[in-house]
Amino acid sequence: MNREQQQSAATPARDSIFGVCAAIAGDFGFNPLWLRLAIGAALMWNLEVALASYAALGVIVLVSRLVSPDPRVRTSQTAMPTPLAAETQQNNEPIDLPRAA
Numbered sequence: 794m795n796r797e798q799q800q801s802a803a804t805p806a807r808d809s810i811f812g813v814c815a816a817i818a819g820d821f822g823f824n825p826l827w828l829r830l831a832i833g834a835a836l837m838w839n840l841e842v843a844l845a846s847y848a849a850l851g852v853i854v855l856v857s858r859l860v861s862p863d864p865r866v867r868t869s870q871t872a873m874p875t876p877l878a879a880e881t882q883q884n885n886e887p888i889d890l891p892r893a894a
Contacts, residue, residue, distance in 0.1 A: 813847060816854045 809815055814832070818825035835843035 811851050811854075813851045813854055816858070817850060820857075 814825040814828040818828055832843055832847055835846065
């Protein structure tokens with residue numbers, strides 16, 4: 794898992810409000826853009842209902858994360874790769890390279 798995936802799993806991105814769409818899309822395995830578009834369309838149709846739905850989804854995500862935290866987030870933060878002893882030692886011997894013609 795690379796650093797970007799670890800950050801997105803642990804914290805919402807900088808351009809998200811509460812990470813509600815990304816969390817729901819990550820749980821159900823679809824692109825969060827579709828949920829964002831649906832909420833955006835709902836905002837134009839009925840502002841109060843869309844905001845209340847987004848807040849309710851936020852509460853559901855918060856409760857689900859508190860009750861049952863994602864084990865992938867916890868293991869990805871604690872399971873850092875340890876360097877091997879051979880990798881930590883530097884070889885400072887010069888290497889003879891062939892010369893270009």
